[in-house]
Amino acid sequence: MVNLPIEYSDKKVTPFGGMSLMKRFVDSIGIRDFLSTLDLPEKGSNRGYDAQHVVESFWLSIWTGASRYIHADWLRYDKTLQDIFGWDKMPSQSTYSRFFGKFSQSRNTAVFPSLQKWFLSQLQVNDITLDIDSTVITRSGSQEGSAKGYNPLKRGRNSHHPLMAFISQTRMVANAWLRPGNTADSSSCKAFLQETIEEILSAKRIGLVRADSGFYTEEILSYIEEQNLNYIIATRMYPNVKHEVYGLDDWISICPGIMVSQMHFEHEAGKRRRYIVVRKEIDKRPKAGGKLLFEDLPGYRYSCYVTNLDLPLDVIWNMYNTRADCENRIKELKQDFGLENFCLKDFWATEASFRFIMVAYNIMSLFRHFALQSHNKATLSTLKVYCFALGAWSVNHANKKVLKIALNAQRRPWLDGIFAKVENLSPPFKYSNA
Template sequence: MEQEYTDMQVTAWGGMQEMKRIIDKTGINKKLQSLGLPEGKSNNKISASDTIESFWVSIWIGCFRFSHTAVVRLDEVLRQIFGWERVPSATTYGRFFKKFTPSMNHDIFIELYSWFFEQLQFDNYTLDVDSSVITRHGEQEGAKKGYNPTKRGRNSHHPLFAFVNDIKMVANCWNRSGNTNSSNNCIHFLEETFSILKNKKIGLFRADSGFCSESILKFIEDKTTAYVMSCKLYANLQSTIYGITNWQPIGMGIWITEITFKQGGWSKARRIIVIKQLEEVRHKTTGKKLTSLFKQADLDKEKVYKTRYHAFVTNQTLPAIEIWEQYKRRGDAENRIKELKEDFGVQGFCMDSFCATETAMRFVMIAYNLMSLFRLLTLQKQPSPTLATLRFNCFAVGSWIENKVLKMSVPLKRRQ
């Protein structure tokens, strides 16, 4: 087949018109303009709000690096859909994010996130806190050797996330050096997150064992917020669990019980729910074995070698099995992190400056929330697809503009 070239302005992303409508309906562009974002001084400058908006569009259509954003810059139809005068280059994005300072980030993002959640009528949130590891291939600021399960010994960042589970959105995000542990600086992070959601009720707080410290427990208890957190199975708790005899069966090869226990470093005893599962029956079970007791000669070998345990601390009075069901739903936070990495390029927009990298990361979170809002409004009770699915089923539409009308090449069967 022969081929020809044309100067006709065509885009592969006509479906982005829907995201333009979301941006207009939320009024987030006007909010960005009111935040005092750093603006360039050149007569040929691109406004801060247009820079951020085009950055979001780049993420939505699949750009994982600043160099990929050239796809948007060369797309004249996308520029007209969103009404930008010009689209930034990869280096322009880098210069823009490097203008932000830590104090500016603190003020701007608290106000922006707070404003965003104020617009949502939904209340009584379940707040999940989790951390992740992002491997870095270079000597970027803050990239240090620390816990890295996939790339051992490699430099990394260790960001901290707060998710609103009910609506699948990000309430807050901080970047951190790779050599920090899960709970490092978590109190300040929680203080900022609670100030963001200051006019919303946080009905339940959940976190894994990396956050189960006295300082965090006391912070949440002082807020009179219900919580459930996974406990670290230190030797003294393992010994207590080993001696438990009153287990209640709740399924094949699984039992539950509860105790009141004071973990080392805690100021008081707290209610702990314990789950026991037999490996022989539940082959895919996770949890911890009572490894600290291995050296004792009189141990029940089945209790130690063939059984795995989970322990959860809570301040609620609900039945033990309800507490366990609550905690199991926390696993959705892992899905959010996976989607941020695989679909939203949270690993890719990295610069030499730590603060600039964090700024880009936090704007990625806003892009994620806007996409979550799109899913809530359009799909409602239907299963929520990933951005990759939406990208090819909804946004990838060959289009052109004719007499100020966006012409979208969509077969009749696909239009709905």
């Protein structure tokens, strides 16, 4: 087989011509103007970058595949992509480090709740289901806040242990905090919920709060009840909970290998509440989750949930099960948005980049829902192949620049249709499936 000869060209070609879709979409949202109202770090010299430029460049780096600051450097040589966004140049790795290094706890607290509240105010969605979760981000160095804690995949390694709140209906992140790696699941959770519910989502109606067993504390339950919110929270299997579960004998079979029951009792000197217990028969459901609780009942796994809903047992269990989708959101953030790798020495600098990644994720979620209805659940890696990775270059035509996109004739009407959708979009964005 004969190899093709190699020649080089000075023609400025970008592999991401499809990012012109995101440029138009970002324009339609108006987020650039809102960024200018926030307390973002100011440039240090006339040759420096405006804060809005740095943030938008950071988002663009993530959308095109960067998962570390060093990866963002390659965009500095993509002149066509810079033409698409109307920039003369793009920040370097050191520019990002200096920019995020100017964030502090007080600045993060001032900037991100306001940014998230404004962004979510552009969405028309009612009866939000709020899912609270935490995850573990393993660290290789000795960054501030990285410490040895619960790390199921890499035991004994330093990590951070962030808190995250998701909106189920929009598949977006409502709020996120970075925490040290040795932080307990429920630590700072009440303050996190207060910021999420009373500030960011103050204009939204929350229909249900769901959380895993790490948030099963009297403080958190009492706070949610004080806010008059419905909730389903997984229960830790403390000895008194196990004792109550063991005494149950009125099990109801809802499908082969799955039985449910309920109980009412007080825990941690709290009020009397309703608990839903699910028992799974291991022989029939070998992959079912839950805990092996009793030596004399080795064939069953158990799960338990506390709730203030007055609904049938199987309905409550099914309502909680759909919460598992937030695990997919975390997985995508780690795999496609570089959540684990954009890390700096300073803790608050790392949290600032961490929280800007969440906004980048939300913008992409909004784009794929309204511009790509047939692919509104596609991951970023799929979208890059599907519509962003299009070779393109800019030319001067009639005294103006024109973007030339390499695309076969059969696919051009499809891309024209997406451009038409994007250019006709404007807030508020109504979620008809909410």
